[in-house]
Amino acid sequence: MYSLAIYLMMLGCNIAALFNKKVRTMMRGHRDTWRILRRQIGTSRYVWFHAASLGEFEQGRPLMERLRREHPERKILLTFFSPSGYEVRKNYAGADVICYLPFDTPFNAIKFVKMARPEAVYFIKYEFWRNYIDILHRNHVPVYSVSSIFRPGQIFFRWYGRNYARVLHRMTHLYVQDEASKQLLAGIGVNQVTVVGDTRFDRVIDIRNAAKPLPLVERFAGCWRVLVAGSSWQPDEDIIISYFNTHPNLRLVLAPHVVSEDHLRQIESKLQRPHVRYSTATPKSVAEADCLIIDCYGLLSSIYRYATVAYVGGGFGVGIHNVPEAAVYGVPVIIGPNNKKFREAQALLANGGCREIHSAADFAAIMDRFLSDKDELSRAGQAADNYIKQNAGATAVIAKDTLGR
Numbered sequence: 001m002y003s004l005a006i007y008l009m010m011l012g013c014n015i016a017a018l019f020n021k022k023v024r025t026m027m028r029g030h031r032d033t034w035r036i037l038r039r040q041i042g043t044s045r046y047v048w049f050h051a052a053s054l055g056e057f058e059q060g061r062p063l064m065e066r067l068r069r070e071h072p073e074r075k076i077l078l079t080f081f082s083p084s085g086y087e088v089r090k091n092y093a094g095a096d097v098i099c100y101l102p103f104d105t106p107f108n109a110i111k112f113v114k115m116a117r118p119e120a121v122y123f124i125k126y127e128f129w130r131n132y133i134d135i136l137h138r139n140h141v142p143v144y145s146v147s148s149i150f151r152p153g154q155i156f157f158r159w160y161g162r163n164y165a166r167v168l169h170r171m172t173h174l175y176v177q178d179e180a181s182k183q184l185l186a187g188i189g190v191n192q193v194t195v196v197g198d199t200r201f202d203r204v205i206d207i208r209n210a211a212k213p214l215p216l217v218e219r220f221a222g223c224w225r226v227l228v229a230g231s232s233w234q235p236d237e238d239i240i241i242s243y244f245n246t247h248p249n250l251r252l253v254l255a256p257h258v259v260s261e262d263h264l265r266q267i268e269s270k271l272q273r274p275h276v277r278y279s280t281a282t283p284k285s286v287a288e289a290d291c292l293i294i295d296c297y298g299l300l301s302s303i304y305r306y307a308t309v310a311y312v313g314g315g316f317g318v319g320i321h322n323v324p325e326a327a328v329y330g331v332p333v334i335i336g337p338n339n340k341k342f343r344e345a346q347a348l349l350a351n352g353g354c355r356e357i358h359s360a361a362d363f364a365a366i367m368d369r370f371l372s373d374k375d376e377l378s379r380a381g382q383a384a385d386n387y388i389k390q391n392a393g394a395t396a397v398i399a400k401d402t403l404g405r
Helices: 004-018 022-039 054-070 083-089 106-116 131-136 177-184 197-211 215-223 234-245 261-270 283-288 300-306 323-327 343-351 360-372 375-389 395-400
Strands: 044-053 077-080 097-100 116-126 143-148 173-174 194-195 225-232 249-255 275-277 291-293 311-312 332-337 354-356
Touching: 004 131, 004 225, 022 083, 022 106, 022 173, 044 054, 054 077, 054 083, 054 116, 054 143, 054 197, 054 395, 077 083, 083 097, 097 354, 106 131, 116 131, 131 143, 143 197, 143 395, 173 177, 173 395, 177 194, 197 300, 197 323, 197 375, 197 395, 215 249, 215 283, 215 291, 215 300, 225 234, 225 300, 225 323, 234 261, 234 360, 249 261, 249 300, 261 291, 275 283, 300 323, 311 323, 311 360, 323 332, 323 343, 323 375, 332 360, 343 354, 343 375, 354 375, 360 375
Parallel strands: 044 077, 044 116, 077 097, 116 143, 143 173, 173 194, 225 249, 225 311, 249 291, 275 291, 311 332, 332 354
Antiparallel strands: none
């Protein structure tokens, strides 16, 4: 049944590719995998990392980079399933070979493993492809699950999913995020499990330590109190801009999730105070502006360092974005209500490093408190910093257990 479902998925994607550019790109990439392997693999053995998309790549990245530092003689194969990962990271310098992972049919699994000849495999978070794992198990290749997390509703723990759950028994070891996951796995007889937390915390610390110097943003921030709003959507921006317009002692750095000319103009039409886009800013114009609009990608993780308070967008729609990316700088974080499925946000809310809002009135009350009460601001920022520090270290544990093998 599993392989039949995979074939039906392939058929659906081939049909969808006729109408959808993203799916068409993915299907072409899957077919191109065999050419890439023939041309690039050579005679070396590879440590294979697989990430479904960009988020999982960021979780696997600390381990890849540690392997590169400590064992530069070993080759790295990196695979993605979706275009949102591959198309962004296909030139990532930390891997020797990068390609799509074709659909998990028995034929593809046998062919891929035979061509790639992996010496060890790391599947990131939710990746449990049964045919690939079966073939790797048959060939005595160690297979590790990294930063995985399990919930009772997943198929492994349903009566109808017990046959599929055998894939977990064939993993060499699972490095899970929490104790609840370990207990769920124990309930179906999967005991090769260690609770290490999430490698994403190590990644945000690495990002913070390598943060780019941004002289224009530093000049803009100066000695002002600064709200940095990252990955914002229109509902977030309506709340933030309304507050900002009436609080002249606050400066705003706004980094929208969608950087399009129409959206940027929409933002500018709502601002009642001087503003400038980063792409056209000069030292003089940022000094005179009260709002700096980040109209490019790749800077947000470095910009959070200038925040007095950070706002992470998406909580009034698609779901919040990367909360640890802001919290790692030891600043309090504000988020919208759609955060229940995000473990880090829930933990930060519980420990006091984060605040949840449901309305403009909530936002105004929280901002007024932070800007008027230095002790409250400091406590919340310290709580955010403590949470990141307490949850770091997963990469070191996994590396010690596996990279020397």
